Amino acid sequence: MYYEKSVSWVEQIVSEQNAWRTHTINLIASENVLSRRARALMGSDFVHRYAEGHPGERYYQGTDKIDEIEIRVKKHLKTLFDCRQVDVRPISGTVVNDAVFSQYIDPGDIVLVNSTAGGGHISHHKVGSVGKYTRNIIDFPLTPDGYHVDVDKTIGLIRTVHPKVLVLGKSLFLFPEPVAALAEEAKKANALIIYDAAHVLGLIAGKRFQDPLGEGADVITASTHKTFPGSQRGIAISNMKDPEWRTIDKGAFPGSSSNHHLDTLVPLAVTTYEMLEFGEAYADQTIRNAKALGHALSESGFDVQAKDFDFTESHQLAVDVTRFGRGDEVARMLKDNNIILNMNLLPFEPLENVTNPAGVRIGAQEMTRMGMKEAEMKEIASFFKQCLIDGKFVGDEVVAFRNDYQSVHYSYDAQQKGGEREKGLQEGPVSVTA
Numbered sequence: 001m002y003y004e005k006s007v008s009w010v011e012q013i014v015s016e017q018n019a020w021r022t023h024t025i026n027l028i029a030s031e032n033v034l035s036r037r038a039r040a041l042m043g044s045d046f047v048h049r050y051a052e053g054h055p056g057e058r059y060y061q062g063t064d065k066i067d068e069i070e071i072r073v074k075k076h077l078k079t080l081f082d083c084r085q086v087d088v089r090p091i092s093g094t095v096v097n098d099a100v101f102s103q104y105i106d107p108g109d110i111v112l113v114n115s116t117a118g119g120g121h122i123s124h125h126k127v128g129s130v131g132k133y134t135r136n137i138i139d140f141p142l143t144p145d146g147y148h149v150d151v152d153k154t155i156g157l158i159r160t161v162h163p164k165v166l167v168l169g170k171s172l173f174l175f176p177e178p179v180a181a182l183a184e185e186a187k188k189a190n191a192l193i194i195y196d197a198a199h200v201l202g203l204i205a206g207k208r209f210q211d212p213l214g215e216g217a218d219v220i221t222a223s224t225h226k227t228f229p230g231s232q233r234g235i236a237i238s239n240m241k242d243p244e245w246r247t248i249d250k251g252a253f254p255g256s257s258s259n260h261h262l263d264t265l266v267p268l269a270v271t272t273y274e275m276l277e278f279g280e281a282y283a284d285q286t287i288r289n290a291k292a293l294g295h296a297l298s299e300s301g302f303d304v305q306a307k308d309f310d311f312t313e314s315h316q317l318a319v320d321v322t323r324f325g326r327g328d329e330v331a332r333m334l335k336d337n338n339i340i341l342n343m344n345l346l347p348f349e350p351l352e353n354v355t356n357p358a359g360v361r362i363g364a365q366e367m368t369r370m371g372m373k374e375a376e377m378k379e380i381a382s383f384f385k386q387c388l389i390d391g392k393f394v395g396d397e398v399v400a401f402r403n404d405y406q407s408v409h410y411s412y413d414a415q416q417k418g419g420e421r422e423k424g425l426q427e428g429p430v431s432v433t434a
C-alpha cells in the first residue's frame with residue numbers, strides 16, 4: 001500500500017517549483033504571472049464557497065460579497081473591452097468555447113476552423129469541443145507562408161459550403177485574423193463569427209492588436225491568463241443584445257459550469273484594473289519584445305518563421321528548429337538550460353508530427369511583465385545561440401540573469417519599492433470606480 005507518512009514532500013515540491021520558475025526564462029506563450037497584489041488575494045474564504053447563476057439570483061445563500069465583486073469586475077471589463085456583454089463564469093478557455101459552441105453548433109452543421117498545424121486550438125477540432133457537436137469541420141485555407149488565412153479562398157468556401165460558424169483565432173497566433181475581410185460574407189451566409197482570443201486578449205485590451213468585435217465578430221471567447229495576465233479562467237465578450245446573449249448565458253450556466261471557482265475570480269478583478277491603467281504600455285512592449293527577439297534570433301542564425309512579415313504582430317514567435325533536432329528535443333535541451341518553452345507543429349506539417357514537430361513556439365509576454373525590454377531580448381537570443389548553436393551549458397548564467405527581474409511590472413507592485421511591496425498591498429492607487 002502506497003502511503004507516505006508525511007505530507008511535507010508536497011510543501012517541498014511547491015517550494016522547489018517557486019524557486020526554480022522564478023529563475024527561469026519563461027517563454028510559454030500561454031502563461032503569465034499574477035501581480036503580487038492580485039496573487040495575495042488568493043486562498044481567502046472564497047476558496048471554500050459556492051455561487052451559481054448571477055449575482056442577486058443565486059442558488060446559495062452567503063454570496064453577498066462575491067456578488068459585489070462579480071458585478072464590479074464585469075462593469076470594469078465592459079469598460080476595458082468597450083462592449084455590452086461579459087460573462088466571467090466559465091472556468092477556462094476551453095470551457096467558454098464549449099459554452100458557446102454547444103449553443104450554436106448542431107449535428108451536421110459546417111464549421112470553419114484553423115487547422116491544428118495552422119495554429120488552431122484543440123477545442124476547435126474533431127477530438128475537441130466542436131467535434132462533440134458536428135463532424136463537418138473544414139480547415140481555413142492558408143496563404144503559402146502558412147501564417148495567414150487565405151481570404152479569397154475562404155470567401156469562395158463560404159459561398160460553396162454555407163458554414164454555420166467560423167471560428168477564428170488560434171494558439172499559434174502571429175498575425176491578426178481577417179475578421180473585417182470575412183465579416184460581410186459571413187453575414188450574407190448567416191454564419192456566426194466566434195473569435196477565440198485566448199492568446200491575444202491582453203493585446204486587444206491594450207489596443208495593440210485587432211478589435212474583433214469592431215471588425216464584425218459576434219462573440220469573443222478567451223482565457224484570462226495568457227497575454228491577459230490574470231488568474232486562470234475563461235470569459236465571453238460580445239455586443240449582442242439581451243435576448244440573443246441569453247443563449248450564451250445558458251451555455252455558461254448551467255451548460256458548462258455550475259460553481260465558478262470564486263477564489264480565482266477575485267484576483268481577476270485586480271488584473272482588470274491593471275489592464276485599465278497599464279494595459280496599453282504592457283501590450284506595446286510585449287509586441288516590441290517579440291519582434292526584437294525575432295530579429296535577434298534570426299540574426300543569430302535561427303530559422304524564425306514569417307520573416308517576410310517582420311516575424312510577428314503578437315507576443316509570439318515560431319521557430320523551425322530542425323537544424324538542431326525535433327521540436328520536443330530542442331524544447332528539452334532549452335529546459336535543461338532553464339529556458340522554458342513548448343514544441344509546436346508548424347503550418348503544413350502532418351498531424352502525426354504532433355509529439356515531435358519541426359517547431360518551437362515562443363511567447364514574450366511573461367518576461368515583458370517582469371520588466372524586460374529589447375536589450376534583454378538580445379540577451380535571451382544569445383542564450384539560445386550559446387545553448388543550441390555553440391553547444392554550451394548556460395543554465396547558471398540564465399539563473400543569474402533572471403535574478404534581476406523579480407517584480408511584476410505594469411501593475412501596482414511596480415509602483416512600490418523592495419520591502420515596501422507587502423505593505424503596499426493594502427494601499428495602491430485605484431483610480432477607476434465601479
Ligand code: DSN
Pocket residue numbers: 029030093121171172
Ligand atoms: N493549448 C494551450 C496553448 O496554446 O498553449 C492553450 O490552451
